Amino acid sequence: MLKEIGSVFSFLTIFPSSNATLENIAKYMYVFPIVGIAIGLLVGSFGFGLSFFLDPLLVSLLVVASIAIVTGIHHADGLADFADGLMVKGTKEKKIQAMKDLSTGSAGIVGLVLYLVGLIITISLTSGFDLFKAILISEILAKFSMVLMASLGNSAASGSNSPFVHLMKDKRKLAAAFIIMLIPVALIGESTGLIMLGVTVALTLFLLGISTRSFGGITGDVIGATNELTRLASLMVFVSI
Numbered sequence: 001m002l003k004e005i006g007s008v009f010s011f012l013t014i015f016p017s018s019n020a021t022l023e024n025i026a027k028y029m030y031v032f033p034i035v036g037i038a039i040g041l042l043v044g045s046f047g048f049g050l051s052f053f054l055d056p057l058l059v060s061l062l063v064v065a066s067i068a069i070v071t072g073i074h075h076a077d078g079l080a081d082f083a084d085g086l087m088v089k090g091t092k093e094k095k096i097q098a099m100k101d102l103s104t105g106s107a108g109i110v111g112l113v114l115y116l117v118g119l120i121i122t123i124s125l126t127s128g129f130d131l132f133k134a135i136l137i138s139e140i141l142a143k144f145s146m147v148l149m150a151s152l153g154n155s156a157a158s159g160s161n162s163p164f165v166h167l168m169k170d171k172r173k174l175a176a177a178f179i180i181m182l183i184p185v186a187l188i189g190e191s192t193g194l195i196m197l198g199v200t201v202a203l204t205l206f207l208l209g210i211s212t213r214s215f216g217g218i219t220g221d222v223i224g225a226t227n228e229l230t231r232l233a234s235l236m237v238f239v240s241i
Contacts, residue, residue, distance in 0.1 A: 004031075008031055013070055030176045044131070075227040077221075083225075084098050087105070095215055119231075126238065126239050130238075141200040151173070154212075
């Protein structure tokens with residue numbers, strides 16, 4: 001089991017694993033929240049320490065940079081492709097093709113810039129242990145949202161997303177992911193964490209609806225974009241309460 005979790009870590013982070021096949025990762029997608037816990041602890045501790053010495057805006061910039069480094073910007077690229085696909089006029093097939101285009105369009109660039117600016121500003125509004133909690137909870141929820149999206153959605157086209165969508169139709173895996181996510185979110189975030197969870201679920205369902213209407217289902221880029229957008233949304237909720 002530890003080898004399988006290691007393969008999931010390698011998929012969601014820059015840390016390599018010799019057991020990282022796509023089928024194996026998809027089979028154990030329900031442990032994504034565990035990786036969220038690890039990323040949240042690592043980046044959250046980094047931000048917590050920096051908050052004692054640096055200005056909040058500088059701390060936020062370094063925290064966002066550390067998230068990008070640890071995760072390899074894998075899902076941020078999905079967000080840019082998702083934005084490009086949404087903005088293309090035409091058939092579902094044309095929209096999907098736009099997401100597969102190796103070059104990032106203007107919509108993708110603008111969307112990614114707005115996301116990063118929003119992330120930096122939002123994180124800068126908290127500090128100390130609150131910063132640690134915000135990062136930890138948002139990372140756990142972001143990873144759970146990917147599991148939820150794969151469990152509820154259907155593939156718009158065959159590709160890297162297909163095994164995840166197929167294997168996550170086992171509702172026992174979704175239940176396991178929910179329990180893994182809920183325990184730390186409820187214990188650390190308390191009522192605020194539960195509100196963040198509610199917003200995460202609502203946003204995931206909203207993105208699922210948009211993707212189904214625009215693309216006929218979900219893709220790997222949609223799942224990646226969900227990770228990024230739910231992270232930002234949950235952080236916004238945290239600093240607003």
